[in-house]
Amino acid sequence: MEGPSSLARRAGTRDDPYAQMREARKQPLLLHSMAVFREIFEVVFAHREIRSVVEVGVESGQVSGMYVELGAKAVYCVDPGATAQLRATLAENPALHLVTTPSPEVLPELPVADLYVLDGDHNYAVVERELSWIFDNAPDAVVVMHDLLWPCARRDLYYEPSPLAPEDKHATSADGPTAWHDELTPAGFVGAGAFTVAQHAGGERNGVATAVEDVLARPGNEQWRFGLVPAVFGMGVLYRAADQGLEDALRPYTESDLLATMENNRVALYTRVLQMQYEAAAQAGHADQLAETVSAQRREIDRLNAELHRAWEALRIHR
Template identity: 35%
Template sequence: MSNLLIHSMSEFSDLILGSMHAAGTRSIVEVGAEFGGMSHQLAAYAEATGGSLTSIDPAPKAGFAEWAAGNVHVTHVADTSHRAMPGMTDVDAWVIDGDHNYYTVLGELRIADELSRRDGKPLLAFLHDVSWPCARRDMYYAPETLPPEWVHPHSWDGGVKLEDGGIHAGRGMRGMGQFAWAEKAGGPRNGVLTAVEDFLEEVRSDARPLAWVHVPAVLGLGVIFDASAPWAADVAALLHPWHDNQLVATLELNRLRNYLTVIEWQDREASRIGGRAAA
């Protein structure tokens, strides 16, 4: 079922790589490699520009570590983002697509911003999953590794639907034991977009000019960049037509509704024959 849903950050490669080219990016840090789809494109960009890619992922899919070890432009760091990121230096761009929960994302943005200011680099960060379903709801791969006070009550079996913010046992979009959803959407300290908004509010209090772009497609691409950077106007010109684009958002909603309907049909059929559907 999952192959019916376009979900990779690599779908935004034209916007991401185009922005990097406009910004003169050379040193890239990626958080969350998983299958390596975006990693391959970032590595190709690094090779073409004489740059480097550092990919942080404690447990990528099979074959990724071997691929990274065989690519002179790629370094794989098998650790969590909060432990590995502080050791990075002179980073031109951050690509954040790791754990999709408030605590992790807010920490990643704070670290990226602190390092950018320390090294005199304008902040340029790309984030995935800033739209539904992770915008206002935490998703956990390993909640036991997070501080308990930051973890919402969650379900490994429950699924999520567009029409409400609750949880549905054995129904809706779900992780089938691979990840857990917070049982309720919304409220403080919940979701990727909430983390982004709270980070931007912190930055505004320091009167630093960070720009924000939200592309409402393929689960949502977010871009944060320094509006005072010499390349900011070029990046803004590339991304502005996609920011909060209503047509794109409508198409994404339609796609998600169709996908969730297929899951519902599959669940209904599995229930009829006594099996269990896979979302």
Template identity: 30%
Template sequence: MNRFWDKIIQPIVEKNSAKHIVEIGCASGVNTKKILRFGEKKYIKLSAIDPKPLFNTNDLKVHYKDRFDFYKDISLNALPLLKDYDIVLIDGDHNWYTVYNELKLIEKSSVNKTFPIVFLHDVAWPYARRDLYYNPENIPKKFRHPYKKAGMKEGHSDLLKKGGLNAKLNNAIYEGNQRNGVLTAVEDFLKETKYDLSFQMTKKCRGLGIIYPKSKDLDVSIKNLLSSF
């Protein structure tokens, strides 16, 4: 998400006067720190979720106090604990089951409220139509595709025998079937939701998708930001 913050996400956060951001997937905390610095003068609260953060979250808590909450857990456990958020950044476990259910939990939290603006990373190749499992045991067997540690090459549906992208990660063996991949999860959710939502995306930097309440003003703003990225 760090690559999208300055030119896409921050302008939308500002335009919509957001007061509570949820960040799913923090990694080394680069984007987490950007959000906190940006929100310091505007008093924007950040709730961050990551089961294995690669930075010292306590230091940030000491500095930002009640403006920063951290949940060292998987998103599907932590999201039900949160409410009244305006923006959600999803960049955690890139598979259908996790992303689809993250969106369903956001929907449930939004009953009788405005649906938040949701940014999703990895809606383009390689995980648009293929699951990645950081911890396969977190995914119910019914929704877990056969997988192995093997790399990928764009334009090749089969995993490579040697080398390739993310060869040390648990990648689904098959690509493009039902309930497989981040973009598939987004599409399945949008088909079912009763909210009147729009979706736009860019394929750059592995893809950024944006779900938001239908609005001509937002349509134009988001289209312009994505096209200029």
């Protein structure tokens, strides 16, 4: 157990009581990056020899570099839409290899890896194919996944334009889910053109968690185990039953009711903020419309006053 020094490190000191809030201000309003799971990756690397990584879905390159810091010798960064900035960042590290062919099609073209990190398309069709290939061709690998909880656990998300065939997609909506009711809403977690979501949650072949369950349930996959870290949209870890040391090391995270409660509270608060932003924008629009109406009415009053003045002048002259 840590001593009093941990209190000062987390809460600040008597001379510097604002240290915690300075750290808080550094974070985005919505935590979503796989970088926040560094200590989970440290556990994985400590219990398995990870020399090669296939990373599906690359952010800024920061997370890609983290795998090298933890001991990987080669990281294959799969991102068909890589920006010029991302290309430049990856080029600075010779251990990072950009791959622009999409997943899962690209998986057979890459060396079999020790660790697969799946954080690309968050829908059943893509995740099911990725896991099926890994289970069949990389049986000794560890698989780390993102978005195993709300909103993608039981509802497909499709980055647009989606390359999926129509039969692999559910009917979609540009509205988004919220924690405050079960229906989609324009005031929810929306993609603003970047992505759409399935109109309905649940059912078959819908969502990332459903894909994991279906692949694990297939004959021949009995030796795979799954652990869920219930934080920041949910991190899943898939490993072989023989990896008892890894399972034990992950247990404080995967069995944490505290993490699950904090995640539920986090998404509830965030979607409330989204609703308030939507309502504020609507009110601003109403205010602009009201201002335009008042301005038009003032112009009409000025016009009528001018006509009335001319009428009085004409009447005075005739008298």
